[in-house]
Amino acid sequence: MSNSDHEGDHEAPTGQEEREATPGEAFYLRLRSLLATFAHRQTEILRMSEYFAERDAELNDSKLRAKRSIERHLQEEVDEDLLDRYLRVFESYDELAVENDETTRSEREIAFAEGLNAVGSELPKGIESTYVAAITRATRRSVGSRFLHSSLLTILVGEMEMFINQLARACFEVRPGALDQGGRQLTWATIAGCDSIDEVRDMVVDETIDELLRGSLLQWVEFFETRFGLDQIDAARTFEAIEATQRRHCIVHNAGHASQQYLNKLSDFNVETKLNDLLDVDADYVETAADSMFMIAYSLSWALAMKINPEPYWRDHFVTTFTNRTFFLLQEHRFELVQKIGETAPLKSLKGEKGEHCAFIIRVNRWIALKEMGRFKTARKEVEDLPVANRSDDYKLAKHALLDENEKAYEIAQRMIANGELPESHLLTWPLLRGVRDYKRSLESVTSELGAGSIAITD
Numbered sequence: 001m002s003n004s005d006h007e008g009d010h011e012a013p014t015g016q017e018e019r020e021a022t023p024g025e026a027f028y029l030r031l032r033s034l035l036a037t038f039a040h041r042q043t044e045i046l047r048m049s050e051y052f053a054e055r056d057a058e059l060n061d062s063k064l065r066a067k068r069s070i071e072r073h074l075q076e077e078v079d080e081d082l083l084d085r086y087l088r089v090f091e092s093y094d095e096l097a098v099e100n101d102e103t104t105r106s107e108r109e110i111a112f113a114e115g116l117n118a119v120g121s122e123l124p125k126g127i128e129s130t131y132v133a134a135i136t137r138a139t140r141r142s143v144g145s146r147f148l149h150s151s152l153l154t155i156l157v158g159e160m161e162m163f164i165n166q167l168a169r170a171c172f173e174v175r176p177g178a179l180d181q182g183g184r185q186l187t188w189a190t191i192a193g194c195d196s197i198d199e200v201r202d203m204v205v206d207e208t209i210d211e212l213l214r215g216s217l218l219q220w221v222e223f224f225e226t227r228f229g230l231d232q233i234d235a236a237r238t239f240e241a242i243e244a245t246q247r248r249h250c251i252v253h254n255a256g257h258a259s260q261q262y263l264n265k266l267s268d269f270n271v272e273t274k275l276n277d278l279l280d281v282d283a284d285y286v287e288t289a290a291d292s293m294f295m296i297a298y299s300l301s302w303a304l305a306m307k308i309n310p311e312p313y314w315r316d317h318f319v320t321t322f323t324n325r326t327f328f329l330l331q332e333h334r335f336e337l338v339q340k341i342g343e344t345a346p347l348k349s350l351k352g353e354k355g356e357h358c359a360f361i362i363r364v365n366r367w368i369a370l371k372e373m374g375r376f377k378t379a380r381k382e383v384e385d386l387p388v389a390n391r392s393d394d395y396k397l398a399k400h401a402l403l404d405e406n407e408k409a410y411e412i413a414q415r416m417i418a419n420g421e422l423p424e425s426h427l428l429t430w431p432l433l434r435g436v437r438d439y440k441r442s443l444e445s446v447t448s449e450l451g452a453g454s455i456a457i458t459d
Contacts, residue, residue, distance in 0.1 A: 001364045001398060001432050002327035003320050003357070023174055024311025030170045031301055032321045038163045038297050039325065042290050043332055045152050045159070052148045053283035062087060066131075066138035073130050082119055086135050089115035149281040150251045153289055157248040160293045161213055164220045167300065168209050171228060174310050178227045179204055216265070217245040221300060230303045234344065235295035239269045244289035247279050256280075291337040298325070298341060306349070316354045323358040326365040330431045335369040342366025364398045368431050371402065393421060401432050406439035 021029065058064070066087070067078045089112065120128030172179060212223050221236035235241065246262045253259070258277045266273075273279070305318040322345070329338050343366065347359040367383055370376045383402045388395040393416050400409035413436055416422035427433055427440075 001361050001368070001430060003323050003361055022311060024309060024314045027170060027174045027309060028305075028314040028317050028321075030173075031167075031305055031318070034163060034166050034170065035297060035301050035321070035325065038159060039294070039328065041159050042156070042294060045156055046287060046290055046332075046334075049149060049152050049283045049286040052152075062135070062138040066134040069134035069137065070130055073134070074127065079123070082122060083131065083135070085119045086116070086131055089119060090135060146256075146280055146282075149283060149286055150256060152286050153244065153281050154248050154251060156286065156289055156293055157217075157245055160217070160245075160297070161220075163297050165209055165213065167304070168212065168224070169205060171224070171304060171308060172205050172208075175228060175308050179208060217241060217296075221296065224300060224304065228304060228308050230300075230307055233296065233299050233303060235292070235299045238292060238295075239266070240288055240292040241296060242266065243269075243271075244292055247281070247289075250279050251281070288336075291334065291340065294334075294337055295340055295344075298322070299344070302345070319350060319355060319358045323361050326362050330365055330368060330372075331429075333372070335372045338365050338369040339373070342369070360395065360398075364402070364432065367402050372431070376402075397422075398432060401436055404435050406435045409433070409436045410439050410443075 052059075066083060067080070070078050070083070092111070092115065116128075116132060120131070123131065212220060215223075218236055221233050224230055225232060243266060246265050250256060250259050250262050254262075256279055258273050258275055258279055260275060262279075263271070263273065263275060302318075302322055305322075306315070309315060309318065326338050326341055329341075342362050345362055347362060350356060350359045367376065367379050370379050380403075383399060386395075386399050388399050393412050397409055397412045397416065400406070400412065413422060413427055413433065417424050417427065427436065
């Protein structure tokens with residue numbers, strides 16, 4: 001469910017068509033753009049992760065890998081029948097080791113050698129060694145998929161770093177006084193080397209952010225909490241968030257194995273990982289890491305928007321942006337993330353008709369996420385107890401749709417469409433109304449069958 005206000009449609013307080021953005025408007029536009037860009041780039045990373053996962057079997061196809069290797073070495077076409085037989089010899093050796101404990105290692109090796117010789121005798125002399133070497137390498141599990149997903153984790157953390165960089169710059173634009181809190185002192189020689197006060201300021205911002213980004217993920221967030229007086233951002237203190245950034249460090253600096261620093265940073269959590277254990281990365285891990293990074297970006301943006309926004313006029317626009325983002329995440333099937341946002345967002349702080357409506361939408365989107373994940377029974381009582389009798393139709397529509405009361409929901413949706421309160425496109429696209437769409441199709445199917453029927457009259 002999304003807010004009916006489009007994020008890009010807003011009017012300035014002055015009503016002027018062409019004007020310079022006010023500080024509050026500029027801050028709003030910048031934060032909205034940062035969060036949207038961050039979300040879009042995460043979507044692309046997750047799309048690539050899914051793509052790699054779907055092709056994991058191809059990446060690990062022993063025959064295909066061996067064939068390519070042989071073709072490169074021999075510069076000639078591979079005898080695929082002999083290649084299949086070679087692979088079968090290797091598979092038989094592994095099967096004997098698993099299935100027959102009484103078979104000694106020497107007996108297995110003798111059988112293995114005989115099998116290789118039987119196949120190799122049909123190849124031109126000298127070529128069999130190329131086949132055997134290629135197959136030996138190919139039967140080891142490919143690291144390709146792991147490397148690809150590890151690279152995506154590195155990109156995810158890099159995107160978080162870039163987000164923090166740009167967010168800090170946006171905050172210093174509206175709160176330049178926060179630069180003074182660093183205790184930085186400039187020499188006269190440094191100041192004299194700049195052409196203007198703006199250049200001095202830019203230099204201080206660059207140095208402050210460079211120093212900030214040398215720290216850990218938690219230190220990045222603590223910087224904002226301290227400089228701008230924010231409440232603690234719990235999303236930055238979860239195991240998933242801290243572990244993801246530490247795993248990234250191990251991938252970059254320790255060949256993907258757990259380092260002592262990794263263990264030290266996670267000492268507050270109950271981890272079973274040992275020093276030098278391999279820290280693997282797959283599609284599920286990338287998705288979890290992406291969610292934890294987004295929770296930090298979302299929570300931090302919300303806190304800053306409410307705390308240092310210089311013009312109260314833009315508050316509702318900020319809230320609308322954060323509300324609609326949960327709808328976009330639903331459309332991308334990031335249900336776990338929507339659930340977490342719905343459970344942790346400071347909805348009770350949203351006041352007034354607009355604020356209460358946005359809080360309602362975020363709650364509805366959380367319920368939709370739970371429903372999509374098959375966990376709706378944990379929230380069903382909340383929905384059943386939702387008072388909507390004296391509310392507008394959008395509240396009633398949401399409740400009936402969530403409870404699968406699709407006939408009632410369909411009637412309300414049709415009424416809202418007729419009154420111009422609900423675009424017909426929403427009926428076709430909202431995750432909330434999936435059951436209503438199914439009900440609509442069933443009605444159309446029955447109507448079509450009745451219309452196609454005929455009555456035969458006979459004497």
